[in-house]
Amino acid sequence: MSKKIAGPEIERVVQLLARLPGLGPRSARKAALALLKRREELLVPLADALGVAVRAIVECPTCGNLDTVSPCTICSDGRRDRSTIVVVEEIGDLWALERAAVINAPYHVLGGHLSPLDGIGPDRLNIPRLLERAAAGEVKEIILALNATVEGQSTAHYLTEQLSPTGVVVSRLAQGVPIGGELDYLDEGTLAAAIKARKRL
DSSP states (O other): OOOOOSOHHHHHHHHHHHTSTTOOHHHHHHHHHHHHHTIIIIIHHHHHHHHHHHHHOEEOTTTOOEESSSSOHHHHOTTSOTTEEEEESSHHHHHHHHHHTOOOSOEEEOSSOOBGGGTBOGGGTTHHHHHHHHHTSOOOEEEEOOOSSHHHHHHHHHHHHHHGGGTOEEEEOOOSOOTTOOGGGSOHHHHHHHHHTOOOO
């Protein structure tokens, strides 16, 4: 049985930090200690910023993104190509595509992927709103920018079936050998995807 080494307030901070992705109990303790040792420089500003975020951040009713305005900044941007929607699993995926600046279209955040084993069915995802947007008539193509996992592929297959009646073109991100990648270091699944997605020169 482990001994308590700090008061309940500090233990609570550690427990909450440990819930964050990528932080286990040990990393959470290190992060908590860093915050507590630098209270004025880190902890107080972070607490203030989190308080503001709790009050100001809302979920976009159109795409599911998080922002301080509704609809979000991306959905309100008139320079976006409205004939295309990029579908992603999570907001982090949206941010990654925006950082890469590879497409100038609005997005749609599903809020996860289908996973029957985890009890995540279509009713738990932001699919009905996507179907509404696709059926509205303005959209010509939907790009499924989903993760290259079994769940991501299953979700893509399900969405393709659901979107079929709308007549919208459904496409997926290419998969295979990354730029700068050496074949010897790639796994079999990546190599198989690269062979299947080969292009004529």
